[in-house]
Amino acid sequence: MNHLPEPIRPSGVVQLPDGRHVYVTPDQLPAPYAGPQVVYQHIHQAAPDKTVQRIALGSGVGAGAVAAGVYFGPLLVAALTSIAANFAFLAFLALVLGWGVHTVVKSVGSPEGTAAVKNVRKARRKRG
Numbered sequence: 001m002n003h004l005p006e007p008i009r010p011s012g013v014v015q016l017p018d019g020r021h022v023y024v025t026p027d028q029l030p031a032p033y034a035g036p037q038v039v040y041q042h043i044h045q046a047a048p049d050k051t052v053q054r055i056a057l058g059s060g061v062g063a064g065a066v067a068a069g070v071y072f073g074p075l076l077v078a079a080l081t082s083i084a085a086n087f088a089f090l091a092f093l094a095l096v097l098g099w100g101v102h103t104v105v106k107s108v109g110s111p112e113g114t115a116a117v118k119n120v121r122k123a124r125r126k127r128g
Contacts, residue, residue: 012023 013021
């Protein structure tokens with residue numbers, strides 16, 4: 001056993017894990033650990049949901065409100081998307097039904113109806 005203190009080495013000498021000693025210049029040494037690095041970004045550089053969180057926390061709103069926004073924000077987007085999809089489907093259904101009614105009325109129409117359509121077309125041409 002060696003009870004002697006560790007010998008003082010010059011500042012550029014480093015002991016490797018295998019026991020060898022190597023001389024390095026100070027710029028080759030790793031920087032000492034100073035704790036976690038915090039990178040501050042401007043609000044507009046963050047993702048949209050992070051931007052809302054930063055504005056909310058910066059304005060003094062509590063973390064519970066921010067958590068609720070994080071939870072209910074995507075939920076609201078999903079609900080609005082679902083509603084928009086329903087409206088799109090209903091619009092498509094109305095278009096198909098309108099086309100069907102138009103086709104049926106056109107095929108069942110009488111000669112008087114055909115004459116009326118021609119008169120309306122002539123009137124539009126004269127007016128326009």
